[in-house]
Amino acid sequence: MKRRSVKKALALFLVTAMAAGSLAGCGNTSSNNGGKETNTPGTEGAAERPTISMMTFDFEGSPVSGEHSEDVIKKMEDYTNTKVNFSWVPSDNYEDKLSLTLASANDMPMIIAVGNMTAAITGAAEAGAFWDLNEFMFDAEKYPNLSQANENVNKSLTVNGQLIGIYRARDIGRNGMGYRADWAEKLGLEEPKTIEDVYNMMYAFTYNDPDGNGKNDTYGLALSKYTGPFDIIQTWFGVGNGWVEQDGKLVPVHQTEEYLEAAKWLKKMYDDGLVYKDWAVRDTATWQDSVKNGECGMFIDVLDGSRRIWDYFVNNNVPSVVDASQPASMNLVGSINNRTLATSGYNGFFVITKAADTEEKVAACLNYLDKMCDDDMMILSSYGLEGIHWEIGEDGNLVDLDAEDAVASKAYAALNQTVASIPNMKPTKVSIAKTERNILEEAVKQANIDKAVFNPASAYLVNSATYSLSGATLDQLLMDTRTQFICGEIDEAGLKKAWQQWLDLGGASVIEEVNAQYTAN
Numbered sequence: 001m002k003r004r005s006v007k008k009a010l011a012l013f014l015v016t017a018m019a020a021g022s023l024a025g026c027g028n029t030s031s032n033n034g035g036k037e038t039n040t041p042g043t044e045g046a047a048e049r050p051t052i053s054m055m056t057f058d059f060e061g062s063p064v065s066g067e068h069s070e071d072v073i074k075k076m077e078d079y080t081n082t083k084v085n086f087s088w089v090p091s092d093n094y095e096d097k098l099s100l101t102l103a104s105a106n107d108m109p110m111i112i113a114v115g116n117m118t119a120a121i122t123g124a125a126e127a128g129a130f131w132d133l134n135e136f137m138f139d140a141e142k143y144p145n146l147s148q149a150n151e152n153v154n155k156s157l158t159v160n161g162q163l164i165g166i167y168r169a170r171d172i173g174r175n176g177m178g179y180r181a182d183w184a185e186k187l188g189l190e191e192p193k194t195i196e197d198v199y200n201m202m203y204a205f206t207y208n209d210p211d212g213n214g215k216n217d218t219y220g221l222a223l224s225k226y227t228g229p230f231d232i233i234q235t236w237f238g239v240g241n242g243w244v245e246q247d248g249k250l251v252p253v254h255q256t257e258e259y260l261e262a263a264k265w266l267k268k269m270y271d272d273g274l275v276y277k278d279w280a281v282r283d284t285a286t287w288q289d290s291v292k293n294g295e296c297g298m299f300i301d302v303l304d305g306s307r308r309i310w311d312y313f314v315n316n317n318v319p320s321v322v323d324a325s326q327p328a329s330m331n332l333v334g335s336i337n338n339r340t341l342a343t344s345g346y347n348g349f350f351v352i353t354k355a356a357d358t359e360e361k362v363a364a365c366l367n368y369l370d371k372m373c374d375d376d377m378m379i380l381s382s383y384g385l386e387g388i389h390w391e392i393g394e395d396g397n398l399v400d401l402d403a404e405d406a407v408a409s410k411a412y413a414a415l416n417q418t419v420a421s422i423p424n425m426k427p428t429k430v431s432i433a434k435t436e437r438n439i440l441e442e443a444v445k446q447a448n449i450d451k452a453v454f455n456p457a458s459a460y461l462v463n464s465a466t467y468s469l470s471g472a473t474l475d476q477l478l479m480d481t482r483t484q485f486i487c488g489e490i491d492e493a494g495l496k497k498a499w500q501q502w503l504d505l506g507g508a509s510v511i512e513e514v515n516a517q518y519t520a521n
Helices: 002-021 023-024 068-081 091-102 119-126 151-155 180-185 194-206 228-236 256-270 304-317 359-371 375-383 413-418 434-449 463-484 491-519
Strands: 050-056 082-088 111-114 164-167 176-182 220-222 243-246 250-253 296-302 331-335 346-352 390-392 398-400
Touching: 023 491, 050 413, 068 082, 068 359, 082 091, 091 111, 091 119, 111 243, 111 359, 151 390, 176 180, 176 194, 176 228, 176 304, 176 434, 180 194, 180 331, 194 220, 194 256, 194 296, 228 256, 228 296, 250 491, 256 463, 256 491, 296 304, 304 331, 304 434, 331 434, 346 359, 375 413, 375 434, 463 491
Parallel strands: 050 082, 050 111, 220 296
Antiparallel strands: 111 346, 164 346, 176 296, 176 331, 243 250, 390 398
16 A cells, blocks of 8 residues: 555656656657667676666766777676666756656666756655665665765755765865965964964955065955855854754854854955955956965865965966975865864765665665775776776876876766765775875865764755745845945845845745754654
């Protein structure tokens, strides 16, 4: 009876999804290895291997094709002991194909790669289209890799208590700050640890002539109209990440005292002239340039952004203000007051559909995804076959023989779209040559993990009907009014008036819907 009711609910959802996806039916752009099913070369025991089906992104064009591609597939299927029928879908048409697939209950792959947690995905989950992975994934003996998935990231992929996705891991601790290390050395400044340290460095970079040219032509912090840096800075004040738990309830951060304190600090930074006055209209595309050209000394965003500025200094021989024979340099800082803003921790995820209609088939899907996270398969999907696509150099590091050969890499590169990268983002058996800058960046990101502040409402926002409908508008309202406050266009009363408007436009319903789920769990 239970299965029948699930099918009934799913059928109802699929009718709706089919109507929504009807426009997408004009062009079915999916492929099965370019119209050909992947046939594993005959190997002893292959007949006993479980067969699974998988739909995932094609960013390559002609995926897993050309010379050595059959060898790559054979190695992958031998290692995972699984035969995989791939449906590679061009990334530009993926959302259309996904809509069609969700509406085709009888033609659904067992594993589907998903880009975002949309209303269509949560609707399909509520209709019973996907397996609840809580029941399977945390068996460390069967799935030693997947069972190590981060608990906080998993929360974002939970629909009504069901874990519906295996996330494709990305750096949790990617956010932080970079600053001109040679400017700091010239001015006798230590690495900032507190908000006061950050302010003092901004002030000194603005007014103490850090480049020594005798001109008042520098600023503390580089900014653009993209306001992501403010979200990072707020975290340093204890504001939280989007939402925060207070007295047993989840509260949007703009309703906290810490948010107002942080906003006032940002306004003081602006009023004191530590950033250029027209930052709110500056193009994000030229954001890094203001540090590269010596106008600004600090950059707050993803750490790889600061590292790329440092690369620019080295690659272009931009002289240090301390020793002109050396290139200018950056230092990377992960957290202030032991906090930083966590990323979502993932970029897309895999669902296992009810096309895997037995627990044995679910196990086969999970086994495949788990094995693909092993070093051998991560190397295969990232670098191809040893001796053909890569080798170990004299320094012991991996040498990518076809790093500049997009044709040769077609034999394996698309397999990267089948890897969850849990628990490791990169293979651990081999390494590639790294600069001191890369090494520092990775170390800071790793140290950030324990200090990263997650959004406790992420799992509930995806199930909030009001947020699904009006979330983008509500978020934009908060960002715009914060900018207006910082720039002095509205005062504190105006800021609070905007917050009331946010409540009236649907924010109150979002709070109610989020907390109904939170208290139910």
